[in-house]
Amino acid sequence: MRTLAEEILGLMVERTSGLTAEFAAERLAVTVQNARDAMHKINEGGKADLIQLPGSRQLYLVWRGARSAGARNICVNCHKAFERPLGSKRRSCTRSCAVALSWRKPGVKEERIASIKIERKTPKARERLAAHNRRRWAKPEEHEKLSKDNKRRWKDPVIKAKMARGIRKIRQLPEKRAHSSKIKREHWANPEIRQRYVEGIKRSKSTPEARAQFSDLLRERWKDPVMREKYTRANVARDNPEHRAKCKARMDAYWNDPANAEHAAQTRAKALESRLRNLEARRTPEKLAIMKSMLADHKTLGDCAKAIGEPYGFVQDWAAREGLKSSPRKSAGVRARISASNKRTKALRRAAKYAASNVIHC
Numbered sequence: 001m002r003t004l005a006e007e008i009l010g011l012m013v014e015r016t017s018g019l020t021a022e023f024a025a026e027r028l029a030v031t032v033q034n035a036r037d038a039m040h041k042i043n044e045g046g047k048a049d050l051i052q053l054p055g056s057r058q059l060y061l062v063w064r065g066a067r068s069a070g071a072r073n074i075c076v077n078c079h080k081a082f083e084r085p086l087g088s089k090r091r092s093c094t095r096s097c098a099v100a101l102s103w104r105k106p107g108v109k110e111e112r113i114a115s116i117k118i119e120r121k122t123p124k125a126r127e128r129l130a131a132h133n134r135r136r137w138a139k140p141e142e143h144e145k146l147s148k149d150n151k152r153r154w155k156d157p158v159i160k161a162k163m164a165r166g167i168r169k170i171r172q173l174p175e176k177r178a179h180s181s182k183i184k185r186e187h188w189a190n191p192e193i194r195q196r197y198v199e200g201i202k203r204s205k206s207t208p209e210a211r212a213q214f215s216d217l218l219r220e221r222w223k224d225p226v227m228r229e230k231y232t233r234a235n236v237a238r239d240n241p242e243h244r245a246k247c248k249a250r251m252d253a254y255w256n257d258p259a260n261a262e263h264a265a266q267t268r269a270k271a272l273e274s275r276l277r278n279l280e281a282r283r284t285p286e287k288l289a290i291m292k293s294m295l296a297d298h299k300t301l302g303d304c305a306k307a308i309g310e311p312y313g314f315v316q317d318w319a320a321r322e323g324l325k326s327s328p329r330k331s332a333g334v335r336a337r338i339s340a341s342n343k344r345t346k347a348l349r350r351a352a353k354y355a356a357s358n359v360i361h362c
């Protein structure tokens with residue numbers, strides 16, 4: 001069984017002027033890609049050369065022996081034919097191909113990358129890069145380009161993961177942490193920036209999603225014995241006179257500020273308003289009809305509350321507003337007791353009346 005490379009070399013006996021991958025693929029009933037791969041292997045093995053003739057994009061496989069010295073030279077990098085002066089041993093057509101070729105030598109790539117990495121960390125290189133960036137950012141038209149470029153790069157999951165990893169790594173450096181901590185302290189001390197921060201935080205934390213997320217997070221943490229112990233310890237540590245005094249001072253200062261007191265009053269008024277609106281919305285005609293018919297049927301307010309699914313206080317309040325009275329039907333035992341008590345009262349009254357009428361006046 002001959003390999004594909006051997007089959008192709010066999011074909012070259014009849015195609016001395018050069019063999020294309022398409023021709024080999026058709027003759028040997030393989031894909032063009034497979035034929036091309038085999039041709040590259042032959043080229044690396046040194047038995048034949050892949051060449052690109054001037055004016056053609058096609059790669060041809062030709063016997064190495066068929067090449068006459070100084071007449072037809074093939075670039076080892078790009079496979080293009082090139083002229084070389086007599087006596088020269090050049091293997092590549094251009095300077096850039098020579099450089100590209102040198103990168104392929106074993107060990108060279110690693111060595112060069114390592115030295116570039118070291119060079120980039122020198123103050124001089126950093127200054128160079130900073131100057132370059134300053135130059136670019138100074139041009140408004142570059143902003144758009146950089147922004148587009150960055151967005152495109154972030155869309156690539158591999159690049160995104162790599163950049164995120166880099167950012168995380170840098171942010172965790174002690175000097176970076178100290179720096180950002182210092183900047184943040186300065187920002188919070190600046191009333192204007194502080195106001196912006198507070199508004200942003202309020203906006204992002206007050207969305208229903210953020211609230212649900214935070215609530216879930218706390219619930220999860222409370223289940224974790226380590227976090228639970230930590231929270232508990234922190235709470236216990238807070239329970240001391242100094243901390244309480246500090247909290248009190250802070251709250252006093254807060255409430256002494258008329259703006260805060262005003263804000264709180266407004267919030268309370270708004271809450272009350274919305275509560276009243278809610279109550280109004282809950283008083284529907286359907287529910288009222290149910291209540292009326294139940295009360296007419298001698299049911300209690302408690303029964304009505306259960307039937308319409310509202311708290312007892314709400315139903316009691318509503319019934320009073322509507323002038324509805326509950327006249328619950330008493331049980332047989334209660335009715336008998338009331339009747340006996342009424343009879344006793346009447347008998348006593350009669351006896352008293354009789355005794356009064358029989359007083360003998362002297």
Ligand SMILES: [Zn+2]
Pocket residue numbers: 075076077078079080092093094097
């Ligand atoms: Zn070349």
